[in-house]
Structures are given as C-alpha cells and as structure tokens.
Amino acid sequence: MGAGRLAEHAGVQRLYRDLAxxxxxxxxxxxxxxxxxxxxxxxxxxxxxxxxxxxRRARDGSFVVVALNFTPVPRRDFRVGVPRAGGxxxxxxxxxxxxxxxxxxxxxxxxxxxxxxxxxxxxxxxLPPLAALVLVPA
Numbered sequence: 001m002g003a004g005r006l007a008e009h010a011g012v013q014r015l016y017r018d019l020a021x022x023x024x025x026x027x028x029x030x031x032x033x034x035x036x037x038x039x040x041x042x043x044x045x046x047x048x049x050x051x052x053x054x055x056r057r058a059r060d061g062s063f064v065v066v067a068l069n070f071t072p073v074p075r076r077d078f079r080v081g082v083p084r085a086g087g088x089x090x091x092x093x094x095x096x097x098x099x100x101x102x103x104x105x106x107x108x109x110x111x112x113x114x115x116x117x118x119x120x121x122x123x124x125x126x127l128p129p130l131a132a133l134v135l136v137p138a
C-alpha cells in the first residue's frame with residue numbers, strides 16, 4: 001500500500017475517532033435516540049440542492065444541528081433555520097484537512113440571526129461538497 005493510500009486511511013481513522021468522541025461526549029447525539037423529542041427535521045425538502053438538515057436534542061434541552069450536502073458542489077451562504085439565534089461552531093466537518101478533505105467550511109464562529117420562515121433564527125453556512133457538518137451553540 002502506497003503512502004498516499006495510508007494517508008487516506010489515516011484521515012478516515014481520525015474522522016471515525018472524532019465522531020466516536022463526539023457521540024460519547026455530546027448528550028444531544030445519543031441521549032434521546034429512541035424518543036421523538038430527540039430528533040427534528042429542519043430541511044428535508046431541498047431536492048434541488050440535495051441538502052438535508054436536522055436537530056438532535058438532549059434531555060437538558062441542549063442540541064446540535066447537522067447539515068449534509070450530498071452533491072460535489074459547495075453550497076455557499078446556505079441558510080438553515082435553527083432553534084435559536086447566536087453563535088455556533090463546527091464540532092465536526094467531514095471536509096476538514098485533518099480527515100483528508102478540501103478544508104472548506106465555517107472556520108470559527110458562525111452567527112445565527114433572528115428571522116426564518118419556520119424557525120426562530122437563520123444560520124448562514126458554507127456547506128462543503130459531499131460533506132457533513134455538526135454544529136453546536138457556541
């Protein structure tokens with residue numbers, strides 16, 4: 001196996017490790033797995049852009065926002081309705097250079113502002129191509 005293939009595998013291993021750690025450490029990702037209150041679709045009807053987004057919640061009301069881009073095209077200034085205004089940060093970005101990706105994303109804090117047709121606030125995201133983002137309130 002060549003050095004390039006080993007580097008690809010190392011990126012996937014780091015992603016798997018970080019996802020497992022996030023699942024263990026973030027109650028919203030596991031506490032209410034089998035309860036209706038633990039999951040809420042944010043956007044399931046965006047077939048034109050092939051994007052899905054949802055919220056996972058914990059018993060204490062904490063939550064994460066997950067956004068998935070199923071196309072090879074970055075989605076710039078993609079607006080996702082979120083449960084509250086304020087700062088958010090990327091907990092996981094599968095396009096990170098640490099995982100062998102192109103490193104597109106929302107480096108630093110992203111601010112959700114009031115106003116969205118169906119949610120209290122709107123979060124402007126750069127959705128990397130063929131990637132998943134997990135965002136937490138900052």
